[in-house]
Amino acid sequence: MKLSEVIARQTEKKTGGQTPGDRPRTPVNNRALKVIRTRETPNPNALQFVLNAQILETGNKSYSTPQDCGDDKLGQALFKNSAVKNVYIMKNFVTVTKQDTAGWNPLKTQVWNIIDELVDVYPSEEAGKTTHVDVSDFNSLPHEKKLEAIEMVLNRSIRSQLAQDGGGVDLQGLEGKEVLIHYQGACENCPSSMTGTLQHIEKLIKQQLDRELVVKSV
Numbered sequence: 001m002k003l004s005e006v007i008a009r010q011t012e013k014k015t016g017g018q019t020p021g022d023r024p025r026t027p028v029n030n031r032a033l034k035v036i037r038t039r040e041t042p043n044p045n046a047l048q049f050v051l052n053a054q055i056l057e058t059g060n061k062s063y064s065t066p067q068d069c070g071d072d073k074l075g076q077a078l079f080k081n082s083a084v085k086n087v088y089i090m091k092n093f094v095t096v097t098k099q100d101t102a103g104w105n106p107l108k109t110q111v112w113n114i115i116d117e118l119v120d121v122y123p124s125e126e127a128g129k130t131t132h133v134d135v136s137d138f139n140s141l142p143h144e145k146k147l148e149a150i151e152m153v154l155n156r157s158i159r160s161q162l163a164q165d166g167g168g169v170d171l172q173g174l175e176g177k178e179v180l181i182h183y184q185g186a187c188e189n190c191p192s193s194m195t196g197t198l199q200h201i202e203k204l205i206k207q208q209l210d211r212e213l214v215v216k217s218v
Helices: 003-014 073-078 107-118 143-164 196-208
Strands: 035-040 046-051 061-063 084-090 093-098 167-175 178-185 214-217
Touching: 035 107, 046 107, 073 084, 073 107, 084 167, 084 178, 093 107, 143 167, 143 196, 178 196, 196 214
Parallel strands: 178 214
Antiparallel strands: 035 046, 046 093, 061 084, 084 093, 167 178
């Protein structure tokens, strides 16, 4: 067998489950961190770019404008394309949401190449530790403890599910019996976020904390 044929077969094995549309059309560089695939989300305007390693140990980063990015070179570079509306970074993925009027071709490849070139591991931050709160008598808890209890439910029952679809949720506050949340990443502006997802979050919070609580997206 010719050397060229051996190399071709090895390349085919390495790219196993990927389709041509899931591979960048131009080589970027030889850095260790790479996008290995894209994943569609329930939001047709959002794509999840899955990496070969974890880049954020705890929490998330959500950018809606270039100014939100601070000194994050990846976020800054992505927003140079006017078709990019939101960038959400968590664990081992980057979710990019496009403008309604933009198409994914050739944006998908452009975003893939930018992530391959600039993505890096983010420094670990303090916090992220899940706090256990005794919720046997939720209504008697002080306000700050109630917020901690809601965060506990979001962490253990909801955030991991949303992350699978490239999104997240941020607790904005508690006003009386109303839990205020803000969707992030693919969940933001997703049609299902205001119906099935919201009902699911409310159901879990009611079951685990207080049946009179209602959840509102802000």
